[in-house]
Amino acid sequence: MRALSSLRQAFEQYRQDYELGQEPTGLYDPIHYIMSNGGKRLRPLLALLGAQLFRDRIDPAFPVALAVEVFHNFSLVHDDIMDEAPLRRGKPAVHSHFGLNAGILSGDAMLILAYRCLAEAGDAPTVSHLLRVFNQVALEVCEGQQYDVDFETRRDVTIPNYIRMIELKTAALIGGSLEMGAVTVGAPLKQAGYLRTFGRHIGIAFQLQDDILDTFGDPEQFGKRVGGDIANNKKTFLILKAQQLADGQDAQRLDELMSGKPADEEAKIAEVTALLRKLKIPEWAEKLKEKYQQQAFSALSLVEVEGARKQPLADLAKQLLSRQK
Amino acid sequence: MRALSSLRQAFEQYRQDYELGQEPTGLYDPIHYIMSNGGKRLRPLLALLGAQLFRDRIDPAFPVALAVEVFHNFSLVHDDIMDEAPLRRGKPAVHSHFGLNAGILSGDAMLILAYRCLAEAGDAPTVSHLLRVFNQVALEVCEGQQYDVDFETRRDVTIPNYIRMIELKTAALIGGSLEMGAVTVGAPLKQAGYLRTFGRHIGIAFQLQDDILDTFGDPEQFGKRVGGDIANNKKTFLILKAQQLADGQDAQRLDELMSGKPADEEAKIAEVTALLRKLKIPEWAEKLKEKYQQQAFSALSLVEVEGARKQPLADLAKQLLSRQK
Numbered sequence: 001m002r003a004l005s006s007l008r009q010a011f012e013q014y015r016q017d018y019e020l021g022q023e024p025t026g027l028y029d030p031i032h033y034i035m036s037n038g039g040k041r042l043r044p045l046l047a048l049l050g051a052q053l054f055r056d057r058i059d060p061a062f063p064v065a066l067a068v069e070v071f072h073n074f075s076l077v078h079d080d081i082m083d084e085a086p087l088r089r090g091k092p093a094v095h096s097h098f099g100l101n102a103g104i105l106s107g108d109a110m111l112i113l114a115y116r117c118l119a120e121a122g123d124a125p126t127v128s129h130l131l132r133v134f135n136q137v138a139l140e141v142c143e144g145q146q147y148d149v150d151f152e153t154r155r156d157v158t159i160p161n162y163i164r165m166i167e168l169k170t171a172a173l174i175g176g177s178l179e180m181g182a183v184t185v186g187a188p189l190k191q192a193g194y195l196r197t198f199g200r201h202i203g204i205a206f207q208l209q210d211d212i213l214d215t216f217g218d219p220e221q222f223g224k225r226v227g228g229d230i231a232n233n234k235k236t237f238l239i240l241k242a243q244q245l246a247d248g249q250d251a252q253r254l255d256e257l258m259s260g261k262p263a264d265e266e267a268k269i270a271e272v273t274a275l276l277r278k279l280k281i282p283e284w285a286e287k288l289k290e291k292y293q294q295q296a297f298s299a300l301s302l303v304e305v306e307g308a309r310k311q312p313l314a315d316l317a318k319q320l321l322s323r324q325k
Numbered sequence: 326m327r328a329l330s331s332l333r334q335a336f337e338q339y340r341q342d343y344e345l346g347q348e349p350t351g352l353y354d355p356i357h358y359i360m361s362n363g364g365k366r367l368r369p370l371l372a373l374l375g376a377q378l379f380r381d382r383i384d385p386a387f388p389v390a391l392a393v394e395v396f397h398n399f400s401l402v403h404d405d406i407m408d409e410a411p412l413r414r415g416k417p418a419v420h421s422h423f424g425l426n427a428g429i430l431s432g433d434a435m436l437i438l439a440y441r442c443l444a445e446a447g448d449a450p451t452v453s454h455l456l457r458v459f460n461q462v463a464l465e466v467c468e469g470q471q472y473d474v475d476f477e478t479r480r481d482v483t484i485p486n487y488i489r490m491i492e493l494k495t496a497a498l499i500g501g502s503l504e505m506g507a508v509t510v511g512a513p514l515k516q517a518g519y520l521r522t523f524g525r526h527i528g529i530a531f532q533l534q535d536d537i538l539d540t541f542g543d544p545e546q547f548g549k550r551v552g553g554d555i556a557n558n559k560k561t562f563l564i565l566k567a568q569q570l571a572d573g574q575d576a577q578r579l580d581e582l583m584s585g586k587p588a589d590e591e592a593k594i595a596e597v598t599a600l601l602r603k604l605k606i607p608e609w610a611e612k613l614k615e616k617y618q619q620q621a622f623s624a625l626s627l628v629e630v631e632g633a634r635k636q637p638l639a640d641l642a643k644q645l646l647s648r649q650k
Contacts, residue, residue: 021464024472026474026475082430101474104403104407105407105471108403108432108433108436109464109467111436112436112460112467113464115463118456123453124450124452127453128444128448129449131440131443135437135444138440139441142433142434143348143352146351146430147349149351149430150351
């Protein structure tokens with residue numbers, strides 16, 4: 001069994017050695033640009049850990065690890081176009097650097113390359129199984145992205161709607177990475193299913209934490225602009241819960257603030273944040289995050305391997321969910 | 326064995342009954358819009374004919390037929406964005422009708438849906454084989470599109486460069502449709518390979534014919550604007566061959582005309598067309614098209630099934646390649 005750091009290093013080596021393509025450079029340069037532009041490599045690590053739960057030899061999991069990372073980066077390239085985001089990981093986004101058309105076409109090629117990696121992950125029954133799981137997850141990610149876009153203009157979004165959206169957009173791929181990693185080493189269907197459930201719940205908890213940090217995080221440690229969700233009128237769990245709890249004047253004021261785009265964004269962020277604190281929204285969000293975290297670990301406890309094998313995965317999940325506030 | 330019209334009808338029925346998806350409507354409505362917006366259904370027919378060469382029962386070929394049609398329509402949706410084309414088959418293009426973001430995201434979902442269809446086309450060894458073929462073809466289509474974009478601004482494009490570009494962008498999927506159809510009914514590798522070669526050469530001949538018609542076609546029968554390639558300075562075979570043959574003043578004038586965007590487009594089209602006629606470019610193009618057509622039929626003759634089984638496929642190919650001029 002290998003430690004997290006060793007797996008991370010092995011994946012980076014595999015990724016660098018893997019030939020995604022060279023010509024035409026207009027197609028492949030943007031792909032190399034985004035793929036070598038850092039990132040936490042969370043999903044490939046999960047694929048490798050999903051395999052390592054069941055076997056020490058996890059070679060067939062590497063193509064799957066690369067597939068989920070290439071797919072994740074494809075979704076970032078296209079999402080950044082749709083969100084008109086100029087930056088990604090502190091550098092110009094692909095479409096800012098190479099142009100809109102390169103962003104679209106290179107993204108398409110990455111989606112196909114993800115499938116090409118998948119096709120290398122074992123014998124025919126394994127590949128055919130992986131293909132079904134991956135198709136489902138990839139489609140869910142698109143559906144989640146569409147709901148996210150829809151929610152910006154809808155005023156009737158419920159908390160369950162929101163949770164479902166983040167499950168599709170973010171958590172499905174986290175669960176799928178674990179499940180597919182397990183499939184590559186022949187894990188029983190039921191066991192791989194527990195891992196999927198674990199991953200989906202961790203994914204939802206992870207996104208809820210991201211929502212909390214976006215508003216209440218330490219600006220020096222968060223990495224992104226604190227208050228960005230509020231400035232963009234994003235109806236995250238924090239806002240939806242506040243709308244549910246606020247009454248009278250507070251409710252009306254929250255509605256006003258979260259539908260306008262005032263010149264003084266900082267004042268708006270400060271006022272909404274104060275309102276959320278008054279309604280104890282951080283505590284509600286923390287409680288919900290913990291609920292999903294607990295459900296995740298219940299699912300993990302059902303996986304029938306000795307506890308020691310689960311340790312690196314449990315460590316990674318806890319690490320992810322205990323980032324600074 | 327079924328006739329072309331019967332196969333076409335059976336495919337339309339299959340397509341209409343197949344559930345691509347419904348919710349969120351922002352994602353799936355654009356997909357239904359483009360998929361039900363006509364088109365020749367050439368690629369699915371080729372997939373069905375590729376299967377029918379070897380077997381009368383071709384049920385497993387239908388998911389592949391749908392996969393190649395969904396993929397083809399995905400490529401149209403994204404290409405229309407990149408080309409800023411407002412219309413497709415006489416109706417607003419997806420991005421004109423639903424917006425840029427819907428065009429990008431629905432296109433992505435269609436690419437995934439093509440893979441989902443593929444995953445339904447038989448047992449694991451068949452699906453795994455289809456996946457490898459499809460990955461290769463899909464990536465080639467992206468590469469071809471990139472070369473097409475690159476060629477707009479490059480001045481050193483050769484005729485072999487151009488042929489390779491249309492092979493990737495257009496012919497690869499035509500060959501792949503035939504090959505994958507054959508794979509679904511268990512055709513021997515070598516036989517499926519001949520079909521791929523047949524399709525690739527037919528595809529190149531088909532694109533050369535399209536180039537000829539774009540400049541020399543009958544405006545009433547062509548369906549698109551005659552002279553569009555010239556107006557857009559597209560370096561098709563016609564122009565590349567003319568550049569090779571023209572000397573002195575003609576060469577210089579052709580260069581001038583094909584790099585500018587004059588106010589009077591019709592005058593430019595008329596002058597370039599006259600120059601091409603003077604250099605006997607239609608005859609050169611016709612000759613090259615016939616060369617590819619002959620190579621195609623040589624490959625088809627190697628397929629080891631009785632001649633009668635090849636008839637519908639040969640008929641379709643000839644039909645395609647004898648459109649009005």
